[in-house]
Amino acid sequence: MALLEIDNLHVYYGHIHALKGISLTVDKGEIVTLIGGNGAGKTTTLRTISGTLRAPAGSAVRLNGQELHRLRANQVVEQGVIHVPEGRRVFSRMSVLENLEMGSFARKDKSGMGRDLDYIFNLFPRLKERRSQLAGTLSGGEQQMLAMGRGLMADPKILLMDEPSMGLAPVLVEAIFDTIVELNRDRGIAVLLVEQNALMALQVANRGYVLETGRIVLAGPASELQANPQVKEAYLGGA
Ligand SMILES: Nc1ncnc2c1ncn2[C@@H]1O[C@H](COP(=O)(O)OP(=O)(O)O)[C@@H](O)[C@H]1O
Ligand SMILES: [Mg+2]
Numbered sequence: 001m002a003l004l005e006i007d008n009l010h011v012y013y014g015h016i017h018a019l020k021g022i023s024l025t026v027d028k029g030e031i032v033t034l035i036g037g038n039g040a041g042k043t044t045t046l047r048t049i050s051g052t053l054r055a056p057a058g059s060a061v062r063l064n065g066q067e068l069h070r071l072r073a074n075q076v077v078e079q080g081v082i083h084v085p086e087g088r089r090v091f092s093r094m095s096v097l098e099n100l101e102m103g104s105f106a107r108k109d110k111s112g113m114g115r116d117l118d119y120i121f122n123l124f125p126r127l128k129e130r131r132s133q134l135a136g137t138l139s140g141g142e143q144q145m146l147a148m149g150r151g152l153m154a155d156p157k158i159l160l161m162d163e164p165s166m167g168l169a170p171v172l173v174e175a176i177f178d179t180i181v182e183l184n185r186d187r188g189i190a191v192l193l194v195e196q197n198a199l200m201a202l203q204v205a206n207r208g209y210v211l212e213t214g215r216i217v218l219a220g221p222a223s224e225l226q227a228n229p230q231v232k233e234a235y236l237g238g239a
Helices: 042-049 073-078 096-102 110-123 125-129 140-152 170-187 198-204 222-227 229-235
Strands: 004-013 016-026 031-035 060-063 081-084 158-162 190-195 207-212 215-221
Touching: 004 042, 016 031, 016 042, 016 190, 016 215, 031 170, 031 198, 042 081, 042 158, 042 190, 073 081, 081 140, 096 140, 110 125, 110 140, 110 170, 125 140, 140 158, 140 170, 170 190, 170 198, 190 198, 198 222, 198 229, 207 222, 215 222, 222 229
Parallel strands: 031 190, 031 207, 081 158, 158 190
Antiparallel strands: 004 016, 004 060, 207 215
């Protein structure tokens, strides 16, 4: 059984049919990427999984076979499904440490918090140095690290990451993607990675799905998608 399963998901914004029946799975321990251009429906997909948007009748989101789509957003967090949103959304008037503490409000084993904080500071030494600094004064890359760290403090089974590379210099993008691989390997945390940066995302993922205007048009192992002429043409600059 898949860890996360989306089955025939339709989402409407008024008359706009943003997701037209998408289905996908993420297995335990996997990194899966959902790639697609601007407006394809990537963020809508993540917002539906995390319970910010409601899945209509006939659509289902399941975690280990249990229906997730009937839960409220805070209950989805308690199940270990953690959304790291587009544009980071850190609490800018709070310190780095306070932001990390906010991430842990829903977790059940409070005893693991100290260990996880150590793990996060080890993963991102920058955050450790800046633990007392206001989050709003961090650079874009540091805010992305903080958003990921805050997600990790919730003790996730799966991280839903929305365009972590957006607006970052290439060297920072590489560092963020290396960290995704590291936390997946060290902790077995599954990742659903939403990206416009298909080249980087397919390098770190096990499998991928290509989303175009609300439909999944291609799916397969990341290596196959990297070699696929259609993907190369549309997303990898013909490289
Ligand atoms: N709150 C909203 N109200 C109306 N339309 C929306 C809203 N959010 C997204 N959309 C539309 O839904 C489609 C998918 O958007 P989105 O999921 O944000 O795409 P992506 O994250 O892939 O760029 C787009 O056509 C977008 O304009
Ligand atoms: Mg988006």
